[in-house]
Amino acid sequence: MLWSRTLPSGPVRPVLPDGCMDLLWTRPPDGGPGRLTVAGPDTGPHPATDVPGTRYAAVRFAPGVAPALLGVAPFEVRDRRVELADLWPASQVRALAGHLEAAPAPGRALDAWAARRAAERPAPDPRLSQLVTLLAAGTPVAGAAKNLGVGPRRLHQLSRDAFGYGPKTLGRILRLGRARELAAAGLPVAEVAHRAGYADQPHLSREVRALTGLTPGALLGG
DSSP states (O other): OEEEEEOOSSOOOOBOOOSOEEEEEEEOTTOOOOEEEEEOOOSSOBOOOSOTTOEEEEEEEOTTTHHHHHTOOGGGSTTOEEEGGGTSOHHHHHHHHHHHHHOSSHHHHHHHHHHHHHHHSOOOOHHHHHHHHHHHTTOOHHHHHHHHTOOHHHHHHHHHHHHSSOHHHHHHHHHHHHHHHHHHTTOOHHHHHHHHTOSSHHHHHHHHHHHHSSOHHHHHOO
Protein backbone atom coordinates (compact mmCIF):
# COMPACT_ATOMS: atom_id res chain seq x y z
CA MET A 1 0.00 0.00 0.00
CA LEU A 2 1.37 3.41 -0.99
CA TRP A 3 1.07 6.23 1.54
CA SER A 4 2.47 9.73 1.94
CA ARG A 5 2.35 12.46 4.53
CA THR A 6 4.05 15.62 5.74
CA LEU A 7 4.91 15.68 9.43
CA PRO A 8 2.86 18.47 11.05
CA SER A 9 3.94 20.78 13.82
CA GLY A 10 2.62 20.00 17.27
CA PRO A 11 1.95 16.63 18.88
CA VAL A 12 1.96 13.63 16.56
CA ARG A 13 0.44 10.29 17.50
CA PRO A 14 3.06 7.53 17.46
CA VAL A 15 3.05 4.80 14.84
CA LEU A 16 1.20 1.80 16.24
CA PRO A 17 1.98 -1.88 15.66
CA ASP A 18 0.08 -3.47 12.78
CA GLY A 19 2.19 -6.46 11.70
CA CYS A 20 3.52 -4.61 8.65
CA MET A 21 6.88 -3.29 7.50
CA ASP A 22 7.46 -0.17 5.40
CA LEU A 23 10.06 1.15 2.98
CA LEU A 24 10.17 4.93 3.32
CA TRP A 25 11.55 7.69 1.13
CA THR A 26 12.06 10.65 3.47
CA ARG A 27 12.76 14.25 2.42
CA PRO A 28 13.77 16.92 4.96
CA PRO A 29 11.90 20.24 4.96
CA ASP A 30 15.01 22.12 3.81
CA GLY A 31 14.91 20.32 0.47
CA GLY A 32 18.03 18.27 1.14
CA PRO A 33 18.60 14.83 -0.34
CA GLY A 34 16.16 12.08 0.50
CA ARG A 35 16.98 8.89 2.32
CA LEU A 36 15.61 5.36 2.22
CA THR A 37 14.63 3.74 5.49
CA VAL A 38 13.15 0.40 6.48
CA ALA A 39 10.55 0.56 9.24
CA GLY A 40 10.71 -2.74 11.06
CA PRO A 41 7.77 -4.53 12.67
CA ASP A 42 6.71 -2.78 15.85
CA THR A 43 5.65 -4.38 19.11
CA GLY A 44 4.68 -1.07 20.70
CA PRO A 45 4.22 2.61 19.86
CA HIS A 46 7.02 4.20 17.83
CA PRO A 47 7.31 7.97 18.28
CA ALA A 48 7.88 10.40 15.43
CA THR A 49 11.47 11.67 15.63
CA ASP A 50 11.81 13.76 12.46
CA VAL A 51 11.28 17.51 12.43
CA PRO A 52 7.97 19.10 11.35
CA GLY A 53 7.75 19.52 7.61
CA THR A 54 9.51 16.25 6.86
CA ARG A 55 7.86 14.56 3.88
CA TYR A 56 7.36 10.84 3.50
CA ALA A 57 6.48 8.64 0.55
CA ALA A 58 6.36 4.99 1.49
CA VAL A 59 5.19 1.52 0.62
CA ARG A 60 3.61 -0.49 3.41
CA PHE A 61 3.95 -4.22 2.87
CA ALA A 62 1.34 -6.65 4.11
CA PRO A 63 2.42 -8.81 7.07
CA GLY A 64 5.08 -11.32 6.06
CA VAL A 65 5.79 -9.85 2.61
CA ALA A 66 8.69 -7.42 3.16
CA PRO A 67 11.41 -9.80 4.43
CA ALA A 68 11.60 -11.86 1.24
CA LEU A 69 11.09 -8.86 -1.02
CA LEU A 70 13.70 -6.66 0.66
CA GLY A 71 16.04 -9.41 1.81
CA VAL A 72 15.81 -8.19 5.40
CA ALA A 73 15.45 -10.34 8.52
CA PRO A 74 12.50 -8.74 10.35
CA PHE A 75 13.68 -9.69 13.84
CA GLU A 76 16.87 -7.69 13.20
CA VAL A 77 14.88 -4.49 12.56
CA ARG A 78 12.07 -5.10 15.07
CA ASP A 79 11.01 -1.84 16.76
CA ARG A 80 13.63 0.04 14.72
CA ARG A 81 13.96 2.41 11.78
CA VAL A 82 17.07 1.43 9.83
CA GLU A 83 18.74 3.16 6.89
CA LEU A 84 18.55 0.96 3.81
CA ALA A 85 22.25 1.74 3.31
CA ASP A 86 22.96 -0.29 6.45
CA LEU A 87 21.17 -3.32 4.98
CA TRP A 88 21.93 -3.26 1.25
CA PRO A 89 25.05 -2.74 -0.87
CA ALA A 90 25.76 0.96 -1.31
CA SER A 91 25.53 0.75 -5.11
CA GLN A 92 21.98 -0.62 -4.97
CA VAL A 93 20.85 2.05 -2.53
CA ARG A 94 22.38 4.82 -4.65
CA ALA A 95 20.64 3.49 -7.75
CA LEU A 96 17.22 3.40 -6.11
CA ALA A 97 17.71 6.77 -4.40
CA GLY A 98 18.80 8.34 -7.67
CA HIS A 99 15.74 6.92 -9.41
CA LEU A 100 13.45 8.42 -6.76
CA GLU A 101 15.25 11.79 -6.75
CA ALA A 102 14.69 12.07 -10.49
CA ALA A 103 11.06 10.95 -10.42
CA PRO A 104 8.33 13.62 -10.62
CA ALA A 105 6.24 11.53 -8.21
CA PRO A 106 8.64 9.63 -5.91
CA GLY A 107 5.85 7.77 -4.14
CA ARG A 108 4.45 6.29 -7.34
CA ALA A 109 7.98 5.50 -8.51
CA LEU A 110 8.71 3.66 -5.26
CA ASP A 111 5.43 1.76 -5.51
CA ALA A 112 6.20 0.74 -9.10
CA TRP A 113 9.70 -0.35 -8.09
CA ALA A 114 8.26 -2.51 -5.28
CA ALA A 115 5.80 -4.12 -7.71
CA ARG A 116 8.59 -4.95 -10.17
CA ARG A 117 10.76 -6.38 -7.43
CA ALA A 118 7.90 -8.49 -6.09
CA ALA A 119 7.39 -9.94 -9.57
CA GLU A 120 11.07 -10.89 -9.74
CA ARG A 121 11.26 -12.53 -6.31
CA PRO A 122 9.89 -15.91 -5.21
CA ALA A 123 6.36 -15.70 -3.83
CA PRO A 124 6.09 -15.71 -0.03
CA ASP A 125 5.35 -19.00 1.69
CA PRO A 126 1.54 -19.39 1.37
CA ARG A 127 1.42 -20.55 4.97
CA LEU A 128 2.23 -17.01 6.07
CA SER A 129 -0.99 -15.48 4.74
CA GLN A 130 -2.88 -18.45 6.14
CA LEU A 131 -1.34 -17.82 9.55
CA VAL A 132 -2.33 -14.16 9.42
CA THR A 133 -5.90 -15.10 8.53
CA LEU A 134 -6.11 -17.67 11.31
CA LEU A 135 -4.67 -15.45 14.03
CA ALA A 136 -6.68 -12.41 12.93
CA ALA A 137 -9.81 -14.55 13.30
CA GLY A 138 -8.85 -15.38 16.88
CA THR A 139 -7.57 -18.91 16.31
CA PRO A 140 -5.30 -19.95 19.22
CA VAL A 141 -1.64 -20.48 18.38
CA ALA A 142 -1.94 -24.24 18.94
CA GLY A 143 -4.94 -24.36 16.61
CA ALA A 144 -3.09 -22.36 13.97
CA ALA A 145 -0.15 -24.76 14.13
CA LYS A 146 -2.49 -27.71 13.68
CA ASN A 147 -4.24 -26.03 10.74
CA LEU A 148 -0.90 -25.43 9.04
CA GLY A 149 0.39 -28.91 9.76
CA VAL A 150 3.45 -27.80 11.72
CA GLY A 151 4.60 -28.15 15.30
CA PRO A 152 4.79 -25.26 17.78
CA ARG A 153 8.55 -24.77 17.37
CA ARG A 154 8.34 -24.71 13.58
CA LEU A 155 5.45 -22.26 13.74
CA HIS A 156 7.46 -19.98 16.02
CA GLN A 157 10.39 -20.08 13.61
CA LEU A 158 8.16 -19.36 10.60
CA SER A 159 6.56 -16.44 12.42
CA ARG A 160 9.85 -14.98 13.65
CA ASP A 161 11.47 -15.21 10.22
CA ALA A 162 8.50 -13.62 8.43
CA PHE A 163 7.03 -11.19 10.96
CA GLY A 164 9.86 -10.48 13.39
CA TYR A 165 8.24 -12.06 16.43
CA GLY A 166 6.44 -15.20 17.51
CA PRO A 167 2.84 -16.12 16.67
CA LYS A 168 1.53 -15.08 20.09
CA THR A 169 2.73 -11.51 19.62
CA LEU A 170 1.50 -11.51 16.03
CA GLY A 171 -1.91 -12.67 17.19
CA ARG A 172 -2.13 -9.91 19.80
CA ILE A 173 -1.25 -7.26 17.22
CA LEU A 174 -3.68 -8.58 14.61
CA ARG A 175 -6.46 -8.86 17.18
CA LEU A 176 -5.93 -5.24 18.18
CA GLY A 177 -6.14 -4.28 14.51
CA ARG A 178 -9.46 -6.09 14.33
CA ALA A 179 -10.66 -4.22 17.41
CA ARG A 180 -9.75 -0.90 15.80
CA GLU A 181 -11.71 -1.81 12.67
CA LEU A 182 -14.77 -2.72 14.72
CA ALA A 183 -14.54 0.46 16.76
CA ALA A 184 -14.21 2.54 13.59
CA ALA A 185 -17.45 0.94 12.38
CA GLY A 186 -19.20 2.46 15.39
CA LEU A 187 -19.58 -0.55 17.68
CA PRO A 188 -19.54 0.08 21.44
CA VAL A 189 -16.34 -0.94 23.20
CA ALA A 190 -17.94 -3.89 25.00
CA GLU A 191 -19.15 -5.29 21.67
CA VAL A 192 -15.74 -4.64 20.13
CA ALA A 193 -14.11 -6.68 22.89
CA HIS A 194 -16.51 -9.57 22.36
CA ARG A 195 -16.27 -9.67 18.57
CA ALA A 196 -12.49 -9.27 18.50
CA GLY A 197 -12.05 -12.24 20.80
CA TYR A 198 -11.04 -10.63 24.09
CA ALA A 199 -12.09 -12.25 27.35
CA ASP A 200 -13.87 -9.06 28.39
CA GLN A 201 -13.62 -5.28 28.13
CA PRO A 202 -10.88 -4.97 30.80
CA HIS A 203 -8.80 -7.47 28.79
CA LEU A 204 -9.16 -5.24 25.72
CA SER A 205 -8.22 -2.20 27.79
CA ARG A 206 -5.04 -3.85 29.07
CA GLU A 207 -4.01 -4.86 25.56
CA VAL A 208 -4.63 -1.37 24.19
CA ARG A 209 -2.40 0.15 26.84
CA ALA A 210 0.29 -2.53 26.48
CA LEU A 211 0.54 -2.33 22.69
CA THR A 212 -0.11 1.36 22.05
CA GLY A 213 0.51 3.29 25.27
CA LEU A 214 -2.89 4.92 24.76
CA THR A 215 -6.09 4.73 26.73
CA PRO A 216 -8.92 2.73 25.17
CA GLY A 217 -10.90 5.93 24.77
CA ALA A 218 -8.06 7.63 22.89
CA LEU A 219 -7.58 4.69 20.54
CA LEU A 220 -11.08 3.34 20.09
CA GLY A 221 -13.34 6.23 21.06
CA GLY A 222 -16.51 5.66 22.96
